[in-house]
Amino acid sequence: MKSLYDPHPKTKINGYPDALIDGWDAIRATLQPQGPTLVFDTYPGVYDEKVKTELKQIPHDVWIDAIDMFKAKETIREQLRYHITDDRIFGRMYYGEIDNFIVPEKRAALQARAKEAAEAGQRVIVYGYGASLIATGTLVYLDMARWEITLRYRNGMANFQEDNFDEDALRKIKRGFFTEWRVADKHKRSLFDSIDYFLDTNDMDHVKMVAGEAVRAGLAQMAHRPFRLVPYFDPGVWGGQWMKDVCNLDPDKENYAWSFDGVPEENSIYLDFGNGYIELPAMDLVLYEPKPLLGASVYSRFGAEFPIRFDFLDTIGGQNLSLQVHPLTEYIHRTFGMAYTQDESYYILDAKDGATVYLGLKEGVDKEQMIADLYAANRGEILFDAEKYINKFPAKKHDHFLIPAGTCHCSGADAMVLEISATPYCFTFKLWDWARVGLDGLPRPVHIDHGKQNIQWDRTTKWVEDNLVNAVYTVREDEHVKEEHTGLHELEYIETRRLWIEDEALVENEDNVNMLNLIEGQMARIESVDGSFEPFEVHYAETFIVPASVKNYKIVNPTDSTIGVIRAYVRKPQA
Structure with a gap:
């Protein structure tokens, strides 16, 4: 039987049917009337030079590069030495702010330049990581998935404010994981409510943009109904062949580990x-x-x-x-x-x-x-x-x-x-x-x-x-479902329950996020008990998330055979 596993799951967002602005021509046409100041803040990993080539076609009088306010690469390298370490894999978590890497006098000069130009009636574009710290205006945020950044590191991209193009990719990923991504996420979180547009540059051949209002509404919808993440797959020296068939992947690849x-x-x-x-x-x-x-x-x-x-x-x-x-x-x-x-x-x-x-x-x-x-x-x-x-x-x-x-x-x-x-x-x-x-x-x-x-x-x-081996006991059993505790050990904070479902099973999530996988059977349906979300279909081996806000939900078996689901959640501390 052909696998129904979807390696490219999408979450349908209601209420914004024409939200996507597709391609550079449409993006420029949307942004050109905005102003007088356009601010493009970016996540580290964006192909800046390629993006700037496209954005500079928007008419402007003054262009300001946010990179000019940052410390020199040698200074940042020394500043992060303790956190980056000499190890290929492990660093130390950095909990600082973007301000820790900025020269205040340089930022002040860029701020003054942007303000003076705007007051003179000139069109200003500020571009780059931290651009929102220089000027206010129509704010466009260029966001990126970490997996794409990882692939770019492997293909020779350097870390932020670095020239380590040929460095071991594991070391570049380490620097991202322990330092850059921590700081960038903190900065991005501070901007969320003020972003006017999100610009997707994961695929430089197919850039897209959506208004911030629509993205925020979409995230709010996701937080109140079941959804899947977009998985990624990677080969390895020990990798096998199972995922090729079950997850509908490229059969010509040597393996997926x-x-x-x-x-x-x-x-x-x-x-x-x-x-x-x-x-x-x-x-x-x-x-x-x-x-x-x-x-x-x-x-x-x-x-x-x-x-x-x-x-x-x-x-x-x-x-x-x-x-x-x-x-x-x-x-x-x-x-x-x-x-x-x-x-x-x-x-x-x-x-x-x-x-x-x-x-x-x-x-x-x-x-x-x-x-x-x-x-x-x-x-x-x-x-x-x-x-x-x-x-x-x-x-x-x-x-x-x-x-x-x-x-x-x-x-x-x-x-x-x-x-x-x-x-x-x-x-x-x-x-x-x-x-x-x-x-x-x-x-x-x-x-x-x-x-x-x-x-x-x-x-x-x-x-x-x-x-540690098959520590299984039955939690409940009736003609509809058999629910088993399968783990984890009392030293671990995650609880796992396995449900063997004949027709349907009610799950009470106790205000706790649930992560699940269909471990047996062709498909299952996740249904609301109060009509708050549309039925959500999952297939064999697909992982899915049910937010805590859903409260209770049903797992329905639409097939003629018993299905199995593994459910994980965080145990509440003992009173």
Whole structure:
């Protein structure tokens, strides 16, 4: 049966049927009558020179580049040295402001120039990251998805105010993740209510623009009904073949290793206005509508951050993942400036015979010998004997392996993993990578120095079997639905419930954002109990989000066979 998985989901926005302004000619025609000052503020990663070539065709008397108010690249580099670090992957979270990178005297001079020109009746255009700090006028915000920025880094784009075009892409992504994107999101959030137009420059061959009023209305609608994010898929040295068929991807690609299908910090959203759609970062929704999206209790605990992540790891026809461990909360906070850590689990969506998961330590492991062997293996002196130290469990479809931080783990070959985890995205300490190099030809980063400080040496075979492997019990069961608790461990803040649905099931979300995936069956329908949103159809393996504002909802099975849904939400603190 052909898969119905939609790799390009769009969210229909009501009330703005002709909102999309498509192409540079239409954009210029819309903006030209505005004025006398046009302000184009940008997210770092926009192809500035290409955009400026198009915008400079709008008649103007004075053009001001916001980049001229920033500190020199050498000064910024030194200022961020502590946060960027020398590591390829890990930096330290930067919590500063855009003002920290601006020379006040330079900004004041640009402000004076813009004001003087406007008062003289001249047409002024201010362009670039932070342009809104120089002048007021019609404000256009050039937004971008992080995945597109990542691809641009790989293709040679430099970081903001840098000339590191040829630098290792992982280092450029690290700088974006730990510094640039944090500051840019904070700046963008301060502008949301005053943006007159959002300009989508993800595809330079097809730029689009939508009025700010329509975008804000669209985000508000999304925060009150089920929706999907736009997933992305990427190859890897260990990647498999399962997602090609199920997710309707390019069959000519060598493999697809992993996919983010449920990571608002990384994914984008398509807002469909009827005459076309605009692509925006999904974080725009989190930043602009955090309370209705997350719920009061989750928002009070995490702020405007989405604390649950679903992603795919495909090793069917591929190889083992790296043997790894995630940092403890205290360690990630002290070392990297993160508030919480990457607890996770592996839900086995599918598996071939012989599939396995490595999880926890064997009884009686010699700690010093294991660490010595890991160092020796990564120096190329030996091959690390993983099965001497790590439990290896058979994995079959619908098994659930829980992985609280500090637990050694990895998926073996021939498993399709739905990874359900906390959101921190890059904090994987690889211990052993089976003597491989990455697709870039470079040795994949290994972090034994970090890892050995986080391995919980008491998580051995019996404890793992009792606590982390298929810790399933029934919560409710009747002729309509069987609901099971499948995890996560009590050390983790995420609760997961699996629902086997014959016809329909009522879900009470308790003012708590829900992230779900259809793990069995061709399709399901999400329906409102009060008529507040139209029925929402999902298909096998699709991840979807139900905002906290929805309160209660029904999952309806329109097929003749039982369907299965995995549901994740944030546990409320114990009284």
